[in-house]
Amino acid sequence: MNIELIEEEGELFLYVPSNKRFAEIKELLSKIKNDTINVVKVDRLSLDQMKLIWSLCNDYGELRGYTREEMREALENEFCNSKEIEYFSISPFKRDCCSMKVATDFIQFIIEHAIKHDYNLIVYEGKGDNRVAKRLQDISPDIRRYVIQCLLHKRCAVCGKLVEVDLHHWDSVASIGGYKHDDGLQTRFLPLCREHHTEFHNIGKDRFSNKWHIEGVMLSKNLVKKLKEVYPNHFQAFKEGKNDI
Structure with a gap:
């Protein structure tokens, strides 16, 4: 994992590898405070897209008897083969993560795949009293x-x-x-x-x-x-x- 500075809901989070020592992290924070930061724009999927993909794979996997990771892997293999593209990560914190466009296409692919195989997916957002069920028409990119x-x-x-x-x-x-x-x-x-x-x-x-x-x-x-x-x-x-x- 690389060091990442991510904005989430208006707050900044610095993600560092778990093997980094406290002294190294302290030194890094000092550099951020005192040095000029070079901003490099990178096209990668958003956290919301990642969460949606996992939610879809979780529901689809439960219906078909797979874990969410097994379902994601099977769907991604089929998607990559159909598009003739390289296998990718759906974590925005990894270097080989996909772009927002690829993530959008993958989400649409999962939705259409479920329809073709007669599965009715429902994605749940929120927790407790705020938990809301969203059907495919609510989350379909297209x-x-x-x-x-x-x-x-x-x-x-x-x-x-x-x-x-x-x-x-x-x-x-x-x-x-x-x-x-x-x-x-x-x-x-x-x-x-x-x-x-x-x-x-x-x-x-x-x-x-x-x-x-x-x-x-x-x-x-x-x-x-x-x-x-x-x-x-x-x-x-x-x-x-x-x-x-």
């Missing part, structure tokens, strides 16, 4: 990619249910002349279970979006083709010959 994965795997984007999930038109289908004119490219979509589908119609689009921090997404032609297999009674106006890229 909410559009999250919704698309839910669409592809017929999963409620609000609660994660896998039964009785409907392809919901976020925008009124009447605005395009009804279902017979729906080619999947003119309105936004969101997969919802019956409970949340009913709630949407009861409270309206704006209140639903504000409550669940989510909304429908526009689809590409390739996505419509894939979703026609998942939701066979939808996209009546979509013709592959006419709409192909």
